[in-house]
Amino acid sequence: xxxxxxxxxxxxxxxxxxxxxxxxxxxxxxxxxxxxxxxxxxxxxxxxxxxxxxxxxxxxxxxxxxxxxxxxxxxxxxxxxxxxxxxxxxxxxxxxxxxxxxxxxxxxxxxxxxxxxxxxxxxxxxxxxxxxxxxxxxxxxxxxxxxxxxxxxxxxxxxxxxxxxxxxxxxxxxxxxxxxxxxxxxxxxxxxxxxxxxxxxxxxxx
Amino acid sequence: xxxxxxxxxxxxxxxxxxxxxxxxxxxxxxxxxxxxxxxxxxxxxxxxxxxxxxxxxxxxxxxxxxxxxxxxxxxxxxxxxxxxxxxxxxxxxxxxxxxxxxxxxx
Numbered sequence: 001x002x003x004x005x006x007x008x009x010x011x012x013x014x015x016x017x018x019x020x021x022x023x024x025x026x027x028x029x030x031x032x033x034x035x036x037x038x039x040x041x042x043x044x045x046x047x048x049x050x051x052x053x054x055x056x057x058x059x060x061x062x063x064x065x066x067x068x069x070x071x072x073x074x075x076x077x078x079x080x081x082x083x084x085x086x087x088x089x090x091x092x093x094x095x096x097x098x099x100x101x102x103x104x105x106x107x108x109x110x111x112x113x114x115x116x117x118x119x120x121x122x123x124x125x126x127x128x129x130x131x132x133x134x135x136x137x138x139x140x141x142x143x144x145x146x147x148x149x150x151x152x153x154x155x156x157x158x159x160x161x162x163x164x165x166x167x168x169x170x171x172x173x174x175x176x177x178x179x180x181x182x183x184x185x186x187x188x189x190x191x192x193x194x195x196x197x198x199x200x201x202x203x204x205x206x
Numbered sequence: 207x208x209x210x211x212x213x214x215x216x217x218x219x220x221x222x223x224x225x226x227x228x229x230x231x232x233x234x235x236x237x238x239x240x241x242x243x244x245x246x247x248x249x250x251x252x253x254x255x256x257x258x259x260x261x262x263x264x265x266x267x268x269x270x271x272x273x274x275x276x277x278x279x280x281x282x283x284x285x286x287x288x289x290x291x292x293x294x295x296x297x298x299x300x301x302x303x304x305x306x307x308x309x310x311x312x
Contacts, residue, residue, distance in 0.1 A: 042290075042294055050298070053298070054300075054302075065238055069238060079269055182270075186265055190270075193230075196234070197254035204241050
């Protein structure tokens with residue numbers, strides 16, 4: 001074997017190395033995005049905790065848990081419907097996969113509707129980004145920032161669910177795309193598991 | 207693009223997913239129960255944090271199928287994420303200083 005052949009083989013060997021961790025590149029990219037986004041939410045929650053801990057007149061404005069409990073139930077259930085969609089897609093049942101994906105999107109829309117309704121209620125009570133009738137103005141800033149960031153993710157997820165669902169039905173996407181979208185949707189659910197106790201339940205009026 | 211681990215998860219049946227879903231609902235409910243207990247904020251925070259971490263672990267391992275991925279990848283995600291999350295906690299002492307020292311000593 002000549003030196004040129006050896007060099008070529010070396011190059012090819014470098015190019016033929018499999019994807020990192022033996023998982024598909026698109027899925028790895030989604031996981032890396034999720035890790036990065038975890039840092040974003042964690043930074044927001046830590047900053048919120050810092051403010052809450054260091055501010056003596058932190059308000060506790062929430063009187064009812066009904067709305068947030070319902071929102072939690074809807075989001076958790078939407079994770080299950082997402083799994084059912086993936087399961088159908090893997091089984092090759094396109095109609096069922098599309099149906100479950102759209103049901104997940106509908107659950108997301110319902111969640112967003114309840115969230116916005118809650119926001120409007122708080123705004124009606126006089127809460128804005130910079131002031132509220134109960135205590136430090138920092139509460140509004142942190143509440144709207146964290147829940148707003150989460151709501152933005154939910155909205156993006158709803159759009160992605162509809163787009164990917166339609167494209168999957170049309171044959172342009174496959175079950176792997178549903179799985180990758182599912183990772184994102186479960187992550188949105190996972191973040192909510194931290195937002196509820198720290199932003200809502202710790203601020204319940206007793 | 208389909209991976210062997212993903213295929214493996216397909217064959218597990220819906221029972222496990224339902225069981226995890228019910229566990230998550232129960233844990234979420236537990237957080238609401240904790241919120242109505244007569245506890246100080248610190249005790250409440252730690253209890254809620256533990257429940258939230260368990261919930262997140264279940265969701266990551268089973269809903270996001272991290273459990274069926276390569277062990278090296280699972281360790282990468284967990285170790286990297288936990289390390290950075292722990293690194294973010296450096297500011298708490300200053301937060302307590304604000305309560306016990308200037309300017310919010312009163």
